[in-house]
Amino acid sequence: MHILSAAAWLGIDLALGILVVVALSTEDTGIAGVAIQAIDLFAIWPMFGASVVCMISGVVLGLGSKYGLVRYWWVATKLFMNVGMSLLIAFSLRPGVREAAEIGKRMLAGDPTAVIPPDVMYPVVVAPTLLLFAYILSVFKPWGRIRRSAQPVKRERRDLVGAV
Numbered sequence: 001m002h003i004l005s006a007a008a009w010l011g012i013d014l015a016l017g018i019l020v021v022v023a024l025s026t027e028d029t030g031i032a033g034v035a036i037q038a039i040d041l042f043a044i045w046p047m048f049g050a051s052v053v054c055m056i057s058g059v060v061l062g063l064g065s066k067y068g069l070v071r072y073w074w075v076a077t078k079l080f081m082n083v084g085m086s087l088l089i090a091f092s093l094r095p096g097v098r099e100a101a102e103i104g105k106r107m108l109a110g111d112p113t114a115v116i117p118p119d120v121m122y123p124v125v126v127a128p129t130l131l132l133f134a135y136i137l138s139v140f141k142p143w144g145r146i147r148r149s150a151q152p153v154k155r156e157r158r159d160l161v162g163a164v
Helices: 002-025 029-042 044-064 073-108 118-140
Strands: none
Touching: 002 029, 002 044, 002 118, 029 073, 044 073, 073 118
16 A cells, blocks of 8 residues: 555656646646646546555555554654655645646636746656665665664672672
8 A cells, every 4th residue: 555655656647747747848838727627637636645655555554564653764764755745745735836827727727927937847856865865765775773772781690699
């Protein structure tokens, strides 16, 4: 479930990237308008859903495996990235995509002032990069444990017979 949801998340991100590149690179305002509106139709909620399923399945895996949730740096980093990216999807990307979809509607209506802002490329570059970094962390498992377990205290045994 964890791997499938992460793959779905990356796939949605890549499809989002294709639509953004098409919208920004074409001279045809009709194609640009449709491409940017399509992002609003499919990207946000499926992407957010995949990120939440990925997070929940990762927590379940962390709690049920030797790696734990915050026992190793790579697991804690992935958890932090997943929570952060999920929050960004819900609170930052969603309003920006809605705004871009409105621009797409204006483009299709023939409004010559409607221009897609170039900053829509940032999420298209950042999100897949972070997801690929998370994949790399899962494969190579760098950085070791967060805290080493305490060394057992060596205690001297007293002979109670001679103490009396």
